Amino acid sequence: MANLDELAVALRSHALPPVAQWHPELCGEIDIVIRADGRWEHEGGEFRRSELQMLFAGLLRREGGEYYLVTPAEKLRIRVEDQAFLITLIDVQDGCIELLTNCGERLSLGREHPLQFSWWQEVLLPMVEVRDGLFARFGRSAWYELVGMAEERDGGWWIVSDGEEYHLPDE
Incomplete structure (x- = not known):
């Protein structure tokens, strides 16, 4: 795919937030599940806006076997069936295999x-x-x-x- 760079830029037009530097207390859980097939669901319904999914993907952190959405003020546990x-x-490109994720990360x-x-x-x-x-x-x-x-x-x-x-x- 010749336009992988352009597609990645279009999908993720902003830098990832520094979630590794944020350490708020756990606030609880939110009913978000990342399914094994890559679908993101909230309260049983699939995310309809890819921009929202990409935003949340940028706030995702793993600690041990648990996954969290993290902001400077909140930390909410979510469920991941397989991988995030x-x-x-x-x-x-030039002997390098480039990969693009479902959340726009290259x-x-x-x-x-x-x-x-x-x-x-x-x-x-x-x-x-x-x-x-x-x-x-x-x-x-x-x-x-x-x-x-x-x-x-x-x-x-x-x-x-x-x-x-x-x-x-x-x-």
Whole structure:
């Protein structure tokens, strides 16, 4: 996708707030759930405005196994079924695989955002750390596109991005 940069800028036209520097007391919970398929829901209904979802994604913090929306004055627990983000688009620029999440965050697969694998409900899933312990799982089409870039070598399959090499597990 030639316009991945433009799409990322359009989706996230503002800098992320410094949530790691904010330490308010826990105020309670809010009925927001991030579903395993990347959908955000509030009180059982799906978010209708992507701008609101992206705003909340910028306020998201993970502490241990819990997820919170954090502002300078409030900290509210939310529920996340699998991972906080979903990788939806992939592009290759100058030997680097660029990833775009469902919340408009652009990542470069490599040293800062390495390809990792984790078990979830007895399935091995690929993911990348987005920031501060928040991970993005690959959406099905993005994963298939990435696998299509793999090179066969030494009896296995490898992904190369930004000088880093990742072996794809056999499972």
